[in-house]
Amino acid sequence: MHTSFMPKIACIGAGNVGATVAQYCLELELGNVVLTDIVDGLPQGKALDMTEAGPIRNYSTCCIGTNDYKDIAGADIVVITAGLPRKPGMTRLDLLEKNGNIIAGICKEIKQHAPGAIVIMVTNPLDVMVGLAHATLGFPDNRVLGMAGCLDSARMRAFVAMELNVSMKNVDTMVLGSHGDAMVPLPQYTTVSGIPITELLPKERIDAIIARTRDGGGEIVRLLKTGSAYYAPAAGAARMVQAIVRNERQVLPCAALLKGAYGLHDIFMGVPCILGTNGVEEILTLDLSKEELEALHHSAQEVREGMDGLKQLGLL
Ligand code: APR
Numbered sequence: 001m002h003t004s005f006m007p008k009i010a011c012i013g014a015g016n017v018g019a020t021v022a023q024y025c026l027e028l029e030l031g032n033v034v035l036t037d038i039v040d041g042l043p044q045g046k047a048l049d050m051t052e053a054g055p056i057r058n059y060s061t062c063c064i065g066t067n068d069y070k071d072i073a074g075a076d077i078v079v080i081t082a083g084l085p086r087k088p089g090m091t092r093l094d095l096l097e098k099n100g101n102i103i104a105g106i107c108k109e110i111k112q113h114a115p116g117a118i119v120i121m122v123t124n125p126l127d128v129m130v131g132l133a134h135a136t137l138g139f140p141d142n143r144v145l146g147m148a149g150c151l152d153s154a155r156m157r158a159f160v161a162m163e164l165n166v167s168m169k170n171v172d173t174m175v176l177g178s179h180g181d182a183m184v185p186l187p188q189y190t191t192v193s194g195i196p197i198t199e200l201l202p203k204e205r206i207d208a209i210i211a212r213t214r215d216g217g218g219e220i221v222r223l224l225k226t227g228s229a230y231y232a233p234a235a236g237a238a239r240m241v242q243a244i245v246r247n248e249r250q251v252l253p254c255a256a257l258l259k260g261a262y263g264l265h266d267i268f269m270g271v272p273c274i275l276g277t278n279g280v281e282e283i284l285t286l287d288l289s290k291e292e293l294e295a296l297h298h299s300a301q302e303v304r305e306g307m308d309g310l311k312q313l314g315l316l
Contacts, residue, residue, distance in 0.1 A: 006061065007031030007245045010075040010114065012106050013082030014043035014065065016227065017122055019050075020234030021079050021241075026050055026061045028238065030245050033063045034071050037082070043067065069109035075117045077244060078110050079237050080133070083123035085228050093309050096128065100315045103129050107136035115139075118244055118279040121146040121255070122237050126179040128306030130255050130268045135316055141257045142280045148179030149253025149270040150236030155216040156185055159209045164200060166192055174253055174286070175213065176270045177299035183270070184295045185210045189286065243275035256280045262293065264300050267307075 009025050011018045014037035022033045033050075035043040043065030050063045064071065072078065083099040086092075103123060110117060119137060121130040121144075130146035137144060152175035161168040170193045177184035187206050190197045197206060212219070220229040243250040254273045258264040261271060261283050272284040288296065310316040 007076040008034065008072075008074060009241060009245075010034045010036060010072040010078045010110075010117070012036045012072075012078060012080045012110075013123070014039070014046050015081065016230035017233050017237070018079070018081035019046045020230050021081060021122075021237045022046070022063060023050055024234055024238035025241055026054070026059050026063055027057055028242060029059050029061050030238070030241050031076065032061050034075065035063060035065045036067070036069065036072060037065075038067060040067055069113050072110070073113045075114040077120065077241055078114055078117045079120045079122060079241065080106060080129075081122040081237070082106055083129075085124070092125070092306075093313075096125065096306060096309045097313050097315075099123055099125070099129060100132055100310055100313060103132050104136050104315055107133050111137050111139075118143045119145070120237055120240055122233060124179070125306055127255050127268050127270070127303040128310065131303070131307055132310055132315060134257060134268065141259075142278050144257070145240070145273070145280055146179075146255030146268060146270075147233070147237045147240055148183075148255055149175055149272075150239050151233050152179065152183050152185070152213060152216065152270075153253055154232055154236060156190065156209060156213040159212050160190060160192065160197060160201075163205060163209060164192060164197075174272060176253055176272070176286075177296050178269055178303050179255070180302070181214060182295070182299040182302045183214055184292060184299060185213050186286070186288075186292065240275060244277065244279060247277040249274050249276045249281060251275075251284065254280065256283055258283070261285050262288070262296055264297070267300050267303055269296070269300055269303060 009031040037043040047063040047065030086095045126148045134144040156173045157171040160171045173190040175185045255268045274282040
């Protein structure tokens with residue numbers, strides 16, 4: 001097997017999202033993957049299954065499954081998808097406590113075993129969990145980021161393409177802010193082969209697309225009845241891994257630490273980032289309308305409340 005010079009990608013959490021991130025990374029030959037979970041046999045079984053798919057799917061990247069964090073030693077990238085989804089009857093604070101404890105524990109292991117890694121958070125509540133990871137890891141700001149904007153933008157791209165009956169590849173968009181109801185989709189930065197959608201669709205159709213994008217996760221949950229989306233979330237994370245390991249300098253919306261951009265300080269939120277070898281190479285500042293800027297600040301307020309929740313729980 002050709003293992004030399006391959007980046008090492010650790011996926012923490014071998015559930016639906018984590019295993020699918022692993023699958024996409026293997027199929028794109030982005031690197032060798034270490035799939036990690038607390039459940040004995042789960043990452044090992046999925047890793048072996050994906051290895052056995054390799055000859056047919058035509059990849060030579062390797063996948064191992066483990067319950068031991070020693071195996072992530074020297075990872076170049078760590079994607080964190082471990083945690084629980086919010087269940088009926090669970091408050092936001094309950095979820096914060098459960099996932100906060102899981103993420104804090106995992107970050108201590110990453111700090112010990114993969115101190116040079118770039119860490120991509122996927123676990124929800126995303127913007128708060130990435131803030132917790134940054135505080136626990138103590139890594140440089142550029143090496144800790146969160147996946148949400150890639151997913152929200154992909155959903156909006158799909159909805160625009162469906163509405164106009166054009167190729168999804170022609171549609172570009174930007175969804176900023178926190179991941180959830182307070183996300184900030186930007187119609188004037190949404191284009192079809194360079195044509196702003198504001199020239200192609202009436203306002204009410206654009207508003208309907210924005211509303212569907214905001215509800216994107218909920219729509220899937222209602223259809224599945226048990227469980228939540230994982231193909232598109234995993235695709236978003238793999239896209240970020242690709243931009244980093246191939247030093248593509250792609251402009252992608254990611255949760256990054258803001259230190260004054262958009263008038264926001266010391267908070268993780270979705271903003272356009274240039275991704276390359278160093279993780280977040282640069283944060284781009286877009287020209288936003290007064291309403292959009294207000295929406296971004298409202299989004300930031302929700303993230304701050306989550307961070308305050310972590311402080312109450314003694315996790316920060
Ligand atoms: N260390 C490693 N793995 C853990 C830990 C831990 N401390 N705690 C839980 N896990 C694992 C579980 O055993 C499970 O296999 O995390 C996995 C989560 O998988 P799923 O329940 O299938 O959840 P999934 O749909 O993959 O979503 C994971 O990603 O998109 C977000 O909102 C989603 O926060 C959720 C996360």
